[in-house]
Amino acid sequence: MASTNNTVLYDYQKRWLQDTSRFKVAMFARQTGKTFTTTLEIVLDCLEAEARGEKVRWVILSRGERQAKEAMNEGVKVHLNAMGIACEIMEVPFKEDTTINALEVIFPNGSKITALPANPDTARGFSANVFLDEFAFHQDSREIWKALFPVISAGWKLRVVSTPNGKGNKFYELMTDLDNTEWSRHQVDIYQAVADGLPRNIEQLRKGLNDEDAWAQEFELKWLDEASSWLSYDLIDGVEHPQAGKPENYTGNPCFVGMDIAVRGDLTVIWVLELVGDVYWTREIITLKRTKLRHQLDELNRVMRQYNVVACNLDQTGMGEKMVEDAQYQHGEQRVQGVLFNVVTKLNMATLGKNAFEDKQIRIPQGDSDLRADLHKLKKITGSTGQPRFVAESDSAGHADRTWACFLALLAAKDAVLLPVKAHSRRPRTSQKLTQGY
Known part of the structure; x- marks a missing residue:
């Protein structure tokens, strides 16, 4: 029966289709035919079983009802029609006590393809x-996975495809856990797809999308963490050190706050x-939550006394x-500067901060989960006008507050290189001399 298949496939689709591994996973760029190709494999498997007088069962678990219908109507049905096989898609209740409906195609000898939305209950139902x-x-990808694996344990096959969506899901683990050699892995970004024959104008697509983060995730297959988080976990990992964040390690050198x-x-x-x-x-x-302004100023005063603070940005x-005014009164306008947050200043600070992380010019405490999450929380988005903005989700651990404090300190250090400074009661010195002897 497979010989009746005249579907034209590109090379990357052929590689995926011809891979007969029991467990295989693929990360494909958007609109490159991953669902189309996998449903073709399913249809061919059913037809081959029918030709042998056997029957086989396939279940398609999609992210929602609309996607399940698309897999059946634009995948399974299209393939069967192309082979001259009449196809009727039936809508049936998943279970009597649920409102979830499944779509089914049943072959003459009893082979069956079922498509429905994925959740832990539907995953364990077959x-x-x-x-x-x-x-x-x-x-709930992890819960779906735990419910699913017993379902396919008796020799059944498993096919997993997706575009990337961050590192916090089971798909990321399947694609990156290279020590697990039971899985056959395929990866096709837009450049590979076009090289294999997919007719797309890459530059036109990129300019038309007008969103570099979306392009990076959906077409270049970069994990969302790398695509939209301003500081990736790789950058954060690269500057962690067990001796950072310990006041007792202070050596008396110039400081920036x-x-x-x-x-x-x-x-x-x-x-x-x-x-x-x-x-x-x-x-x-220092992190202070729901602390009165006068107590916040007291803590800043303590820092200014304890360290040789050359420059401080608030x-x-x-x-x-009011905090800036009070701090400048106590410590001088040369040492204390205020920074008004707006689109321009935030972009400048964020760029300066990212450069410091990329160049490994900063060291941060190691293993501080709240700090890591805070640094990773900041995301750059592009508005409808093309203007970049920085946003961060707010939760009990903050609103990227640590990140902005870090960037403010780095900005203070950068500006101090350009301006004469006076630290404590020491004689005036210029910041050009700060790095002498190091």
Whole structure:
């Protein structure tokens, strides 16, 4: 029966179709035919079983009802019609006590293809070969996985395809756990697909999309963490050090301070950097939650006394205006500067901060999960006008407050290179001399 298949496939689709591994997983760029190709494999498998007088069962688990219908109507039905086989898709209840409906195609000898939305209940409802379509976007992917694997344990096959959607799901583990050699892995970005014959104008697509983050994720197959998070976990990992974040390790060198001031439930964060050679070592990170402004100022005063602070930048936006005024009165306008947060200043600070992480010019505490999450929380998005903005989800651990405090401290260090400074009661010195001897 397979010889009746005249579907034209590109080379990357042929490689996926011809791979007969029991477990295989693929990460394909958007609109490159991953569902189309996998449903063709399913149809051919059913027809081959029918030709042998046998029957086979396949279940397609999609991210939602619409996607399940697309897999049947634009995949299974199209393939059967192309082979001259009449196809009727039936809608049947998944279970009597649920509102979930399944779509089914039943072959003359009893082979069956079923498509329905994925959740832990639907995953455990069958004993069959399984196709997980766009698995990275399934809600509760780990729970679905735990429910699913016993279903296919008796020799059934498993097909998993998706575009990437961050590192927090089971699909990411399947694609990146290379020590697990039971899985056959395929990866096709837009460049490979076009090289294999897919007729697409890459530059036209990229310009038309006008969103570099979406392009990176959906066409270049970069994990969402790398595509939209301003500081990837790889960058964060690269600057962690067990001796950072310990005030007792302070060696008396010039320091630079950034202070992000809380608005209601967010954190006030004071970040202290010590310049050692050409590296900025984090000496202390102070987090204050729901703390009165006068107590926040007391903590800043303590930092200014304890360290040789050459320059300090405070968030001057909103309620920070009074804090800047008071801090400048006590420590001088040369040492304390206010920074108004807006699109331009945030972009400048974020760029400066990312460069420091990329160039490994900063050291941060190792293994601090709240700090890691905070640094990774900041995302760059592009608005309808093309103007980049930085956003961060707010939760009990903050609103990227630590990140902005860090960037403010780095900005203070950068600006100090250009301006004469006065530290404590020492005689005036210019910041050009700060790195002498390192």
